[in-house]
Amino acid sequence: MGEGDSAVAIDDTRATARAGFRLVYNLVRPHWIPFAVSVFGAGVFAAGTVASASILGWVTDRVIIDTFDESAVAAGVGTAGLAIVLLAIIRAIGVVVRRYYAGMTSELVERTVRDDLAEQYLSQPMSWLRRFSTGRLIAHVDSDTHTLVHSLHPLPFSFGVLFLAIFSGTRLYMIDPQIALIALILFPTMTLINSIYSKIVEKPLAKSQAQVATVAGIAHESFEGALIVKTLGRREAEVARFDEAADQLRAYRQNVGFIQAWMGIFRDSITQFAVFAVLLMGAYRIQAGEMSPGNIVEVAALFGALTIPMLVFGFLLESLIPSVVAWNRLRPVVEATYPAQPSGVALPDGALGVVIDALSFAWPSVDTAPGELVLDDISLVVEPGEMLAVVGSTGSGKSTLCAAIGGVLDDVDDQVYVGGARLSDLSPDQRAKAIAYVFQEAFLFAESIRANIDLDNDRSHEEVSMAAKIATIDEWINSLADGYDTVVGERGVTVSGGQRQRIALARALVRDAGLIILDDATSAVDTVVEQQLLSHLRGASEATMIIVANRLATIELADRVVHLVDGRIARVGTHSELLEDPDYRNLVMAYAEVADG
């Protein structure tokens, strides 16, 4: 989570209400039915509210004052009580309908965005994914999406209160045009205050939003590296780092809160001032005999009702800003396009050869100086069924070469041929069937061991356990209480590095692929087990094997060796041929030297 993320967020705060409404329109459009139901509920509430105000005025004149004037209980008192309760029930139904369906709309929108994100995260090529930090992509799923729909809640009400404004405006005019004039002056003023407020609050809000992501980013990194934090005794330093970010967030939030507190003044007192204005004006109108006390009560109630649109509208405008900010963070991810997947070409059965044609590659990262080639003009032919060892010092490009052949560099898929077909022409399904790529760092899903090995869930138990046998992990799995159904990972049993690697290996083997790539995939496995495992593998599979080898014994198993130096191929040949090269000899014989002491 770098500086870049927050800078983008702050830059994108030209969040005008117009942009907000356009955004909200686009979000709601696919879910318009629950939204329309919600707006209908708001309309019912509006009608009920105006009717309630009128009843209150009528009760004042015809029930209360008449009763006191005539010293006899007015006949309408029972009816009045009933009418008041009935209208309350109608209002309540309106509110429940509006709120439930508004909630449903925003939950639906959230789910749609989440599912869009899920699809992006899974369909985009690695090169795209590497451009974003994990912390940011995770924040999109939860807090950004949540903020995005924050403005949807007041939206149906804002629509519904248009009715409220029309109904109560008409009613006010009917009572007294001069009083209606107060409303006409008062409410545009409120709108103006609201929009000024929106302008003031938008930048602080954007800052606090971006800081939330920064805090999450630090937590993410720090917890992922918990072991290191512990062994280095870095806890206090990490806490200090987190505290600094949390304090910044506190300051931003407090700032926003202070602005909101000032705005609260206008919100809370507007009705009260309006009632006083009505009272004063009403006194003159009653003196002139043009209004009744009941009218004052009704007008006061209507003014109260009219502030609801202002409140809701203000709340909507206010929540539009964070929504637009959240959308500006989400948009580059949600709306990204990805290339269509090729439909595939014919591949031969059995072992698949590999041809690499003048391949060069540099990580498209801002961190690396431009032109820093990790792979430099690599051309290589691997025969079907051959075992090729990739040897080179740290940073020579071994893993990158594996990634290029394994098809996770995407940019160079045109220069790699597997089984005679360009990687870029293979469908994802074909690729996965043809190439079994085992990574340096074994990754397991938080699922059962069986599901981890048989990712497609289309292999028999015999096939799964055979793969596990070859990977020499079968015995361990059987020793577990739940055997192959044992859940591993964060919520399951603890799995050591070596066990992890061997499960990942079994996952590759069960696919029966024509090409197996092992990128130092047995590094956490003991030497003895590794040798046993590789010879099993050679015996059981005829597949072409490309293996990054750091142990002499492994290199000696290979048919040929490619020696990488600084991203270039220094030499290709058999181990004994390459031994003539002093550089190669120094490199691989280092073991012998260590062993000799």
Next chain:
Amino acid sequence: MAESQTVDPQAPQQTSSSLDVLRRGIRTTPGLVRGLAATALIGVAVAAGQIAVPIILQLALDRGGLTTGEVDIDEVTRLVIIGVVLVALTQVLSVIARRQLISRAEAALRELRVKAFDHVHRQSLAVHNEQATGVMISRVTSDVDALSRFVEWGLFAWVVEPVVVVGVFVAIGFYSWQLALVGLLSFAPVYFVLRWVRSRMAEAHDERRSAIGDLLGTFNEALTGAEVVRAYDAQDRTLARLERASSRRYETGLRANLYMSGVFVVGDLIGTVMMAIVLIVGITQREAFDLSAGALVAIMLLITLLFSPIAELGESINNAQEAIAGWRKVLDLLDEPIDNLDPTEGTVLPSGPLSIEASGVNFDYGDGIPILRDVSVALDSGSRIAIVGETGSGKSTFGRLLCRLADPIDGQVLIGGVALDSVNVDARQSAIRMVPQDGFLFDASIRKNIANGRAGATQAEIENAISLLGLEAWVEGLPQGLDTPVGERGSSLSVGERQLVSFARAAVADPGVLILDEATSSVDPQTDLQLTRALDRLAEGRTIVSIAHRLSTAEAADVVLVFAAGELVEHGPHDELVAAGGTYAEMFATWTGQ
């Protein structure tokens, strides 16, 4: 709750009440309630401002002669001016109160967030292994944020609105205590209805929060495993998992929303019924209760003042439920015992190499599957020790116990003759250093990562460490030398390079005991040789424990410990073990026979 229990095996089993959460929360961050009395006092003033409006209206109606038609404009004007000044005054007070409340609450939230973060790091590795990183992240982010949202929108209402409710009844009581009683009785059902809804809502919110935790965990997995997902064309199954988590999040959200919609109207409905009852009783009993027309109108308007607190109470109960659910999860985290608590003072270890002793050590990761069984061994200071054994034999775990990443369940580890759990924490961290196998680096420069090895490491010490390990040439070859950024989790460097940095990071600390956990396994032979030589020099005057893959390391060691299935089956010098013809001899034969 079912899910959250599987996620947090250490969490207390019973769901604590909201009041309990509040109590625990205040105990954790007392700053939250400091000065609350002043805020409440201002809350009373704000409420008084609201109640003043109907009272002034009543005075205007009765004294201003609005009901009779003989209007006294001066009186009405005077009353209106008093009203306006009163309202303006209380609004200014309310801003002061809100600002105080916000700054205190935000400060307390920061404290809570940082405490939770600290607690996660204080827990032993046994706990870390069991808990999802995603879940822990949501503890210090979205759970605290739920509290923060409540502070922004609901907290002030919680202070002011109860006062308004009480004030309204007091004001009605001034007009007629009988009507106040009638009102109170018809208002009473609110309490029971809200209490019922609140418990339902609490459940719904707990479910929702745990669905969020699951969702984040599942997305985290899909992102960290992105390469595997692509290489194995596992998009469809992973997407199905994500959509399942997303659907559950949707369903739990909808359920919480249902209660929220219902609770919102309770106040309005009951308030209106109350108004109708008060109206009918007031009209029929006007003489018995000694009411004026203005007073009855004022009472009706006073009752409308109750609508908004009750309605907003629904809203803030919703916010509060969410906040309480988040708060409870954070507090539960803080309540999880730290199983390897550091001693307050502790014994300081001497400098220089230290001896190691284990006696009757048993260990498991809390799941009952024994990892180490009755391991006892004594090792001299300054010796080179190699631990060998098959994957899963417990050798890595034994190494972890030596630097107290977790405590044994039974038995004891002594370093330099001192029981490890009574060693001063700073002394332990500087005297015992582990280089773990995953070589995790922070998203910073190489220089910064090496400096992390010891607090206050100087530039000269960093460069010394580099030259001690013979890494000058490697550093020079980097695009920006020591200032090269390593990327997220060190991803811009290869695994081997990451380990080189880890070594330098350990070298800076100058420990008396160095534990190398499978550290050289991914480094190519040439770099490995470089490191081996540097480590030879680094080993000078230290006790070295290598969790070894290669028997060459064992061959060069003074003592070899052989682990099998959690037990220490053999130990002694390489030559003796080979001659003895046991497990180790067999391993060595396979290795040399390559």
